[in-house]
Amino acid sequence: MSRAKPILVALALALVAPQAEAAPAPQQWLKAKIVVKSKLPLEPNELKWELVLTNEGKEPVRVCTLCGGWGAGWKGNVEQTFAPDFWKSDRPREEEFDKHIVTLKEGESVSLPASLVGYRGEKYTLTASYQVGKEFAARHKVWGGKAEAKPIIISAVKKKD
Numbered sequence: 001m002s003r004a005k006p007i008l009v010a011l012a013l014a015l016v017a018p019q020a021e022a023a024p025a026p027q028q029w030l031k032a033k034i035v036v037k038s039k040l041p042l043e044p045n046e047l048k049w050e051l052v053l054t055n056e057g058k059e060p061v062r063v064c065t066l067c068g069g070w071g072a073g074w075k076g077n078v079e080q081t082f083a084p085d086f087w088k089s090d091r092p093r094e095e096e097f098d099k100h101i102v103t104l105k106e107g108e109s110v111s112l113p114a115s116l117v118g119y120r121g122e123k124y125t126l127t128a129s130y131q132v133g134k135e136f137a138a139r140h141k142v143w144g145g146k147a148e149a150k151p152i153i154i155s156a157v158k159k160k161d
Contacts, residue, residue, distance in 0.1 A: 029057025032147040041155045047116040055104035062142040066100035079127045085136035127151040
């Protein structure tokens with residue numbers, strides 16, 4: 001019984017002691033946002049936009065801006081993923097990636113430009129993300145994880161009178 005008392009006291013103190021909030025993981029510090037650069041509704045049938053990555057943490061975050069990635073489009077939806085470690089073809093040499101690494105201090109941003117040409121729908125949802133795998137992140141000492149932007153709805157053509 002005497003050995004159980006110290007354990008019970010320690011357990012009771014742990015339950016009533018104020019719990020410190022866990023600091024967010026560095027992966028949570030990078031936020032993504034879609035910014036449309038073209039005037040809407042689209043006139044020339046080309047949407048110019050960018051994915052803006054912002055460091056919302058206190059510590060600097062290193063980001064690679066030389067990106068491949070993938071995209072998809074289906075009725076009413078367009079999705080784009082920017083990924084420095086995924087290239088369908090013509091992958092840059094390893095030393096090229098280091099030339100495109102930026103360090104974002106607290107509150108700083110970097111933009112990844114993109115465009116969409118030839119879309120004929122009236123309205124569609126644009127979804128985008130930035131994704132870096134663990135191996136690439138470790139090899140280049142950059143942020144790793146997935147930052148997803150909130151989808152936006154694009155009006156591509158003027159409404160008919």
